[in-house]
Amino acid sequence: MGFEIKRFQGDVDEELICPICSGVLEDPLQAPACEHAFCRACITEWISRQPTCPVDRQAVTASQLRPVPRILRNLLSRLCTSCDNAPHGCNAVLKLDSLPSHLVECEFNPKRPMPCEAGCGLVIPKDELAEHNCVRELRALIATQQGKLTDYQQELAEQRLIINEHKRELALLKEFMRAMRVSNPTMRALAEQMEREEVVRWAGSLARARVTRWGGMISTPDDVLQMMIKRSLSESGCPPHIIDDLMENCHERRWPPGLSSLETRQNNRRLYEKYVCKRVPGKQAVLVLQCDNTHVDEHMMVEPGLVMIFAHGIE
Amino acid sequence: MANIAAKRIKREFKEVMKSEEVAGGAIKLELLDNSWTELQGEIAGPPDTPYEGGTFLLEIKVPETYPFNPPKIRFMTKIWHPNVSSVTGAICLDILKDQWAAALTLRTVLLSIQALLSAAEPNDPQDAVVAKQYKENPTLFALTARHWTHAYAGGPAAIRDFDAKVQRLLDMGVDEHQARVALSTYDWELERATEQLFNREE
Incomplete structure (x- = not known):
């Protein structure tokens, strides 16, 4: 969805406005034939409902959408906008193309991850720091770990049960094979041959x-x-x-x-x-x-x- | 309400307010609540139509998924038109249904509805009774539409004969709107209208 038009300094040309969200084009794409441009998120959402151009209703599919021409991208990147965190006190005015890098390091981002300095070692969003309680958070952490531990123990017990069953079946099979081997000379010869071949095969693999x-x-x-x-x-x-x-x-x-x-x-x-x-x-x-x-x-x-x-x- | 819908409606509202149509009195738009979900539109009956001189109110409801889905619009002012239900005010207009496009705005939609008043589509009717009359007796249809415009939309006084017939039924104790509907439906033949009104009540 596009950028709020109020965030921009001066007038923004109508050509740079997304006809769907009426904001300034964000990551724009254009329809192949009519070249109408929209925010990527807006046009993707629209096409998922109806495979037409929202302006002139020409047939368009998601795979036919193309990036807009460089000149349009350049015009967009030159627009001056305020920071997303302006409501939280950031006064920066930036070119649209340097906004993403600014947002990463903007100190006014209320969700900026900050390490707790009281010693619990957790990293928390800045705006939750005031409410943060080390003991409570760590207790919650212990509770989730405990839950996982119980789950794993349960799984382990189940696996053990299955393994034991397999062991019993295997023992039965071995016993059966041994009996066959003893009672039937052909079987014995066959089994010995198989064992010999297995050794040769293994030797060949080393x-x-x-x-x-x-x-x-x-x-x-x-x-x-x-x-x-x-x-x-x-x-x-x-x-x-x-x-x-x-x-x-x-x-x-x-x-x-x-x-x-x-x-x-x-x-x-x-x-x-x-x-x-x-x-x-x-x-x-x-x-x-x-x-x-x-x-x-x-x-x-x-x-x-x-x-x-x-x-x-x-x- | 989803952020994008409110953002769009705010901008469209300003667009309508600045438009020449508002300046010329052809359309109007008013906000009914602060969440930008309900608005009231107003269109002037186009010249050289039976609706000329009337003012028609429209109820506009903006869905949360706007502009990916069209606004829900119906006539609040009663109107005699093949593509508008004379009962509910529902509008049969392709751009309000499957031909909706996200780039359409409240302004363009209001203008389209106004255009629909000038050019009815009797083959895709919302009101079968009206459409039948439109096709079979266009002159009577125009008179009826003019009469309704006078009665409900503040249009100029029109056909005295129709007024007299409504009055006759009123005198018999029939509700005014019911009388008008019955007369309009039966091509202003008083006897058939009366018969229909009173048979139904038995």
Whole structure:
């Protein structure tokens, strides 16, 4: 809706008046053929009711409206107007095109956000500052937060219930599958094949890793370190049926004869380079999977693969 | 009332007041309340029509959605015209309905209504009885309209024969306006008008 004509200094030419709101054109658009100009808000509202030009009733749609010519925009921007906050004491007289930037910083804006100086830390509109009561506002804030908390707790409880149901169903399904596997050899073969393929698929999705310093190997990682690695494996999509076995194989007590002690490791050092290693995403650790390393001697490999954790030196 | 409607009406009111039509006495506009929602318009009957010499009052109600919707206008002065209801004063004029355009103003609307008095549209009637007479007996229509202008709009005295017939019915105890409506409807045939008036009461 256009600017109140009374706000302008001197006479405003009739051509700069919106025929709908009778104010000075604000953000004007014009009809394509007849070139009648209106405030954007006014003509949009009118066209939503009736797709015609409000002056001569020629058919016009919203998408046909065009910005007005530069000369009209220039004439408008040169008009001198008082500030929106004149009733609140602002005496500024501005060119219409500098009004928006003035409004942002006008100190007389009654709605200007001001920080409360009493210490509650809230930012409030200037005109509400006098009425502002820190305790009341903060209490209201606490009440809304409390409400949210209750909502979230409720949601959490519901989600838990759903998860438990899913768990029960999953257990039932697993039991069912196990029974099928035991009673039917074809099923067993099928299931094993599927598991193997899943491992191969996962192995294919991981990036190759290069170990630059085999000496940095941690052969007896502690529980915290193991949990970290396990988590990363799980996030990378490690098939659940091998994850526990893999993690068991991150400690020298489960490693194959060729790696089981510092001495054997020293002796077999040259064989390390044969390993095809895969990255454990984001960690200083590598996976040496059986399916990637069928070429490696048996005394250097175990099912389903090895996890080797390093202090540093992984690329 | 929405800001834009009040703003527009204030400006239009000034526009009408400054216009040459007001200066020439062709139209008038008066404010009835401070919220700019109710006004009273006045138009002079155009020359060379049966309405010449009459002054017709109009009720103007400005909706909150003005100027996106037209003002609601009806004749408060009774008038005999094919496009105005002789009963309610409702006006059948396209710009007050689907042909309304936001750039129209109270001034242009009042002038359009005045123009409607000069050029009736009997094929798009608001009052079927009047329209029928207009088409079938234009001379009688003009006389009737002139008579109504005299009776209700302060127009010059006109047809003595009509006045006498109204008086006859008045003497029988019929309400003056009812008598005039009945006579106008039955092409000033006293017998048919009387019959209709008294049959209805039985």
